[in-house]
Amino acid sequence: MLLEDKVVLITGASRGIGRATALEAARQGANVAINTYRDAKAAAEVVAEIEALGRRAVAIDGDVALPDSATGFVSAAVEAFGRVDVFVSNAGICPFHAFLDMPVETLRRTMEVNLHGAYFMTQAAANQMVKQGEGGAIVAISSISALVGGEMQTHYTPTKAGVHSLMQSCAVALGRHGIRCNSVLPGTIATDINKDDLADPAKREYMEGRIPLGRLGRPEDIASVVAFLASDMASYMSGAALLVDGGAFANFQ
Ligand SMILES: NC(=O)C1=CN([C@@H]2O[C@H](COP(=O)(O)OP(=O)(O)OC[C@H]3O[C@@H](n4cnc5c(N)ncnc54)[C@H](OP(=O)(O)O)[C@@H]3O)[C@@H](O)[C@H]2O)C=CC1
Numbered sequence: 267m268l269l270e271d272k273v274v275l276i277t278g279a280s281r282g283i284g285r286a287t288a289l290e291a292a293r294q295g296a297n298v299a300i301n302t303y304r305d306a307k308a309a310a311e312v313v314a315e316i317e318a319l320g321r322r323a324v325a326i327d328g329d330v331a332l333p334d335s336a337t338g339f340v341s342a343a344v345e346a347f348g349r350v351d352v353f354v355s356n357a358g359i360c361p362f363h364a365f366l367d368m369p370v371e372t373l374r375r376t377m378e379v380n381l382h383g384a385y386f387m388t389q390a391a392a393n394q395m396v397k398q399g400e401g402g403a404i405v406a407i408s409s410i411s412a413l414v415g416g417e418m419q420t421h422y423t424p425t426k427a428g429v430h431s432l433m434q435s436c437a438v439a440l441g442r443h444g445i446r447c448n449s450v451l452p453g454t455i456a457t458d459i460n461k462d463d464l465a466d467p468a469k470r471e472y473m474e475g476r477i478p479l480g481r482l483g484r485p486e487d488i489a490s491v492v493a494f495l496a497s498d499m500a501s502y503m504s505g506a507a508l509l510v511d512g513g514a515f516a517n518f519q
C-alpha cells in the first residue's frame with residue numbers, strides 16, 4: 267500500500283475527482299479528512315465508504331474561498347488524527363461563460379474558490395507539516411487548462427495556471443522542510459463540473475475525438491496519479507506537473 271497509516275486531507279471530496287481520491291487514499295491505507303461544502307449527505311456517504319474500506323474518516327464543512335475554512339479544516343483533521351502527512355487541493359468550479367459579457371461575480375467567485383482557496387488551504391496544511399517537522403506531500407489539481415485556452419473558460423484557465431504556479435513556488439518555499447509540492451493536470455474527466463457542457467452530443471463527440479486513448483477520463487484515472495505523487499514512490503519529485511489526459515494535449519493533428 268502506498269499510503270499506509272498516513273493522514274490525508276482532501277478538499278472538495280463530496281464527489282468527482284475529490285471523492286475518488288479520498289477512496290483511493292483509503293484503499294492505499296490512509297486515514298482521510300475530507301473538506302466538503304454544500305452536500306452533507308454526500309459527505310456522510312464518502313465517510314461511510316472509507317470506513318467500509320477499514321480506514322477512519324472525518325468530513326469537515328467549509329467554503330475553501332474563506333481563509334478560516336483552511337485553518338478550521340486543518341485543526342479539525344489534527345484533532346481527529348493527530349497530524350497531516352498529505353494535503354490534496356482539489357475543490358474547484360468552472361461555470362462555463364463567454365468572455366465579452368463575463369459577470370464580475372462569476373469571475374470573482376471562480377478566482378476565489380479555485381486560486382485563493384488552493385492558496386489558503388495549502389498554506390494551512392504546510393504550516394502544520396512544518397510544525398510536525400517530518401516533511402509531507404502536497405498535490406494540487408490543476409488542469410490541462412493551465413496549458414491551453416477555452417472559449418468559455420477565460421475566468422477558469424488562469425486559475426488553473428495559477429494553481430500549477432502555486433505548486434512550483436511552494437516547492438521552492440517548502441523544500442527545506444522536506445515538503446514536496448506537485449500538480450496534476452487532468453484532461454477532460456466526466457464529472458458534474460462538465461455534465462451540462464458535455465450533454466451536447468456534438469461537444470462530447472468533439473472532446474472524445476481529441477483523445478488518442480478514445481475515451482473521456484474517469485475520476486479514478488486521476489486518483490491513482492495523486493496517490494502516487496503523495497507517496498514515497500515519488501520522493502524525489504517536487505515542483506512537477508503530471509498531465510493525465512489520455513494523450514489529448516499531444517494530439518495536434
Ligand atoms: N472534470 C474535469 O474534466 C477536470 C477537473 N479539474 C479540476 O478538478 C477539481 C475537481 O473537479 P471535479 O471533480 O471534476 O468537479 P465536481 O463538480 O464533480 O466536484 C467539485 C468538488 O469541489 C467542491 N467545491 C466547489 N466549491 C467549493 C467551495 N467553495 N468550497 C469547498 N468545496 C467546494 C464541490 O463541493 P459541492 O458538492 O458541495 O459543490 C465538489 O466536491 C476541480 O479543481 C477542477 O477544476 C481539472 C481538470 C479537468
Ligand SMILES: C[C@H](O)[C@@H]1OC(=O)[C@H](O)[C@@H]1O
Pocket residue numbers: 360408409410411416419426452453454455459460463
Ligand atoms: C470543466 C472542463 O470540462 C474540464 O475542466 C478542465 O479543467 C478542463 O478544461 C476540462 O475540459
